[in-house]
Amino acid sequence: MSSTQASALPSSPSSSTPPDEGLPSTSPSDETGNGTAPNPAGTEQPEESAGLLLDAVKDARQIIRLIQCQICSGILQDPITLPCGYSICKTCLPETRPRANISWPATASRLHGFDCPLPNCGKEHATDDCAFDVTLNKVVNVIKTTVSSYQSAEKLPEYSTHITVRDQWTVAGLPSLEEKKIESRVSDGGRILATYTLAELGKLEYTGEVSYSSVGAGEEEVKKLDDKVFLELKELVRTEMDCQVCYALFLDPMTTTCGHTYCRTCVHRILDHSNLCPICRRAISIQAQADRHAVPSNKRLVSMINGFWADLIALRSQAYRLEQQANHGGFDIPIFVCTLAFPDMPIFLHVFEPRYRLMIRRAMEGDRTFGMVLARSTPSPGEPEFMELGVLLRIIKIEYLFDGRSVLEAVGVSRFRTTRHGLLDGYVVANIEKVDDISLAEEEALEAHELSRAIDAADTVDPETPGPTSGSTGAESSPGAEPSSITIPVDSLDSISTRELVNLGVSFVRKMQEESVHWLTSQIIGAYGECPENPATFPWWFACVFPVTATEKYRLLATLSVRERLKITCRWIAEWEARRVSTRQAPP
Ligand SMILES: [Zn+2]
Ligand SMILES: [Zn+2]
Ligand SMILES: [Zn+2]
Ligand SMILES: [Zn+2]
Structure with missing residues (x-):
C-alpha cells in the first residue's frame, strides 16, 4: 500500500449530484431509501435506462458503495442476503432470539430470528430466511481481485489521486459540527482505486461522500485508467451474473433461501414443477406466487445490474414481455370463462366448444397454461361476462376424443386479476396481475x-x-x-x-x-x-x-x-x- 497522509493538499469537489440530507446522492446504488428509489432491474423502459448507467469517473464513489456493507461500512465479507432484499456481512447479523406466538409453519429454523438492523426495514426476520449469497459473494470477490490487481507492482500506475472524505454537514450545506479530523489521503491510480483503498482501510462510511483531485497527471489520463478498470471489472462481474435456468443476464434477480439467485420469472418456472433449487436440490421456501412485495428482489444485484448494464436489461425485459404476448394476440394469457378453480387443486374439464378446442390446442403447443374465470351469472350492462379474479391452470393430462372434443385434467398454479381483455378467434384473452399472499x-x-x-x-x-x-x-x-x-x-x-x-x-x-x-x-x-x-x-x-x-x-x-x-x-x-x-x- 503506497497511500500517504496528505491532508493539506487542496481538493476539488466531485461532480456527483448534490446529496440529500447528508446521505449519498440518489443513484443506482442508493440503498438508503432517500430520494427516488431505482427501478428494479427489468422494469425500466429503454429510454429511461440511460440515466442509471454508472460512469467510471463521475460515479467512482457509487461503484465502490455497491460492495460496501451498510452496517460496518467495510467491503462485504461473506454476504448474507436478508428476506427484505438487503445484504450485509455475516458477522454483521444481529444475535438471534426465539420468536413468539407462531404455530405455523413453526419449523425449528423458523422459530428463531432477529430484528433487521437496516433502518429501512426493521422487520423481524426468521434465521431460516437469511441466505449466504453465493452470487454476491463471487461478485464482491471478483471486484476485490480486479481492483487490488492495480495496487500490485506490475500494474501500478505512475500517478495518484488525492481523495478527501467530505464533511457530512458541508455536504448537506450546513456549517460543520464535526470535531473529528477529515480523512484525506493520496492513493495510487485513479478514482476507483482511491475510493476502494479508503473503504478497504475502513476510513469511508457507507453513506460518506468524497472529493478527488489528480496528482501528477491530467484529467484525461485519470479518466482513461478509471474507464479501463471499470470495463475490466464489468466484464469479469458479467460472467457471474448469468441465471442458471435461462442462461441470460439476471432479469429481476431473486435470491432463494439456499443462497442461489435466479430471475424472478425463472423462479416461477422452477416452482411450477417442483420446489427444489436446480443447483443444490434443497427446498426453496418461497411461495409459488412470489411477487415483488412478498419476496423483494436482491437489492445489491439489482443496483449492480442497473448500474453496469441498464441498457441490456431494459431490452431483455421488453423482449420477454413481447415474447409472452406474441402468442395471445398482444395479451398475457387465454381465458376459459366457465367455473371456479383453486391454486394447487385439480380441475377436470370436458372441452367441446370449437373456440375452446382451439384455445386448448394452442395452450398445448405453448406452455400448457390458460386462465380459468367464473362466468358472471347476470352481468350488468357494460360489465364483463366473467368475474375479475381467476386462477392460472396448467394442463397435466389430456385425452382427445375422436370428434375433436377433449377431456383434460389441469392443476391450479396461481391466482390473478384481469386488468384488460379482448377477443382472439372467439375466446377471451386478457392482461393479468398476479394476486399473491403476503410473505x-x-x-x-x-x-x-x-x-x-x-x-x-x-x-x-x-x-x-x-x-x-x-x-x-x-x-x-x-x-x-x-x-x-x-x-x-x-x-x-x-x-x-x-x-x-x-x-x-x-x-x-x-x-x-x-x-x-x-x-x-x-x-x-x-x-x-x-x-x-x-x-x-x-x-x-x-x-x-x-x-x-x-x-x-x-x-x-x-x-x-x-x-x-x-x-x-x-x-x-x-x-x-x-x-x-x-x-x-x-x-x-
Ligand atoms: Zn430486513
Ligand atoms: Zn458488515
Ligand atoms: Zn433466468
Ligand atoms: Zn440452491
Missing part, C-alpha cells in the same frame, strides 16, 4: 400480532381468564380425537392459532366422513385427494368439496393470507353446523 414472514407476524393482542385483551378484561390457545391444540379439536364435540368460536377466531384453525377444519371433515355425508364420497376423495392437514392447502381443498355457494367460494380468491382463508372456512363450518342443529330441532 411467510408476514403471515407469521400476523398470527403473532393477533394472538398477542388477544392475550393482552384477556389480561385487561379479567386477569383470571386464561389467554388464547397457543400453538398446541386442545384434545377436543385435534384431528384424531372424538369428533362430535367440534364447536367453532366464530366470534373469537382471531385468538385461535393458525394450527388450531386448520385442526378445527380437519376434525370437521373427519366427522363428516364418519357420517358419510353426500358431498364427501370416495369418488370426491379420489378426485381431490385426502383432506390435507397443511394450513396452506386445506382451504383450497375444502372449497373444492364443501357445499357452499360459488359466491362464497369466490371470496377465497381475494384473500391475502392463509389465516384469512382458514377463518372463512371455519365460518362456513359454523353456519353448516348451526343449520343442522336448527333442522334437527324443527318440529316434524
Whole structure:
C-alpha cells in the first residue's frame, strides 16, 4: 500500500449530484431509501435506462458503495442476503432470539430470528430466511481481485489521486459540527482505486461522500485508467451474473433461501414443477406466487445490474414481455370463462366448444397454461361476462376424443386479476396481475400480532381468564380425537392459532366422513385427494368439496393470507353446523 497522509493538499469537489440530507446522492446504488428509489432491474423502459448507467469517473464513489456493507461500512465479507432484499456481512447479523406466538409453519429454523438492523426495514426476520449469497459473494470477490490487481507492482500506475472524505454537514450545506479530523489521503491510480483503498482501510462510511483531485497527471489520463478498470471489472462481474435456468443476464434477480439467485420469472418456472433449487436440490421456501412485495428482489444485484448494464436489461425485459404476448394476440394469457378453480387443486374439464378446442390446442403447443374465470351469472350492462379474479391452470393430462372434443385434467398454479381483455378467434384473452399472499414472514407476524393482542385483551378484561390457545391444540379439536364435540368460536377466531384453525377444519371433515355425508364420497376423495392437514392447502381443498355457494367460494380468491382463508372456512363450518342443529330441532 503506497497511500500517504496528505491532508493539506487542496481538493476539488466531485461532480456527483448534490446529496440529500447528508446521505449519498440518489443513484443506482442508493440503498438508503432517500430520494427516488431505482427501478428494479427489468422494469425500466429503454429510454429511461440511460440515466442509471454508472460512469467510471463521475460515479467512482457509487461503484465502490455497491460492495460496501451498510452496517460496518467495510467491503462485504461473506454476504448474507436478508428476506427484505438487503445484504450485509455475516458477522454483521444481529444475535438471534426465539420468536413468539407462531404455530405455523413453526419449523425449528423458523422459530428463531432477529430484528433487521437496516433502518429501512426493521422487520423481524426468521434465521431460516437469511441466505449466504453465493452470487454476491463471487461478485464482491471478483471486484476485490480486479481492483487490488492495480495496487500490485506490475500494474501500478505512475500517478495518484488525492481523495478527501467530505464533511457530512458541508455536504448537506450546513456549517460543520464535526470535531473529528477529515480523512484525506493520496492513493495510487485513479478514482476507483482511491475510493476502494479508503473503504478497504475502513476510513469511508457507507453513506460518506468524497472529493478527488489528480496528482501528477491530467484529467484525461485519470479518466482513461478509471474507464479501463471499470470495463475490466464489468466484464469479469458479467460472467457471474448469468441465471442458471435461462442462461441470460439476471432479469429481476431473486435470491432463494439456499443462497442461489435466479430471475424472478425463472423462479416461477422452477416452482411450477417442483420446489427444489436446480443447483443444490434443497427446498426453496418461497411461495409459488412470489411477487415483488412478498419476496423483494436482491437489492445489491439489482443496483449492480442497473448500474453496469441498464441498457441490456431494459431490452431483455421488453423482449420477454413481447415474447409472452406474441402468442395471445398482444395479451398475457387465454381465458376459459366457465367455473371456479383453486391454486394447487385439480380441475377436470370436458372441452367441446370449437373456440375452446382451439384455445386448448394452442395452450398445448405453448406452455400448457390458460386462465380459468367464473362466468358472471347476470352481468350488468357494460360489465364483463366473467368475474375479475381467476386462477392460472396448467394442463397435466389430456385425452382427445375422436370428434375433436377433449377431456383434460389441469392443476391450479396461481391466482390473478384481469386488468384488460379482448377477443382472439372467439375466446377471451386478457392482461393479468398476479394476486399473491403476503410473505411467510408476514403471515407469521400476523398470527403473532393477533394472538398477542388477544392475550393482552384477556389480561385487561379479567386477569383470571386464561389467554388464547397457543400453538398446541386442545384434545377436543385435534384431528384424531372424538369428533362430535367440534364447536367453532366464530366470534373469537382471531385468538385461535393458525394450527388450531386448520385442526378445527380437519376434525370437521373427519366427522363428516364418519357420517358419510353426500358431498364427501370416495369418488370426491379420489378426485381431490385426502383432506390435507397443511394450513396452506386445506382451504383450497375444502372449497373444492364443501357445499357452499360459488359466491362464497369466490371470496377465497381475494384473500391475502392463509389465516384469512382458514377463518372463512371455519365460518362456513359454523353456519353448516348451526343449520343442522336448527333442522334437527324443527318440529316434524
Ligand atoms: Zn430486513
Ligand atoms: Zn458488515
Ligand atoms: Zn433466468
Ligand atoms: Zn440452491
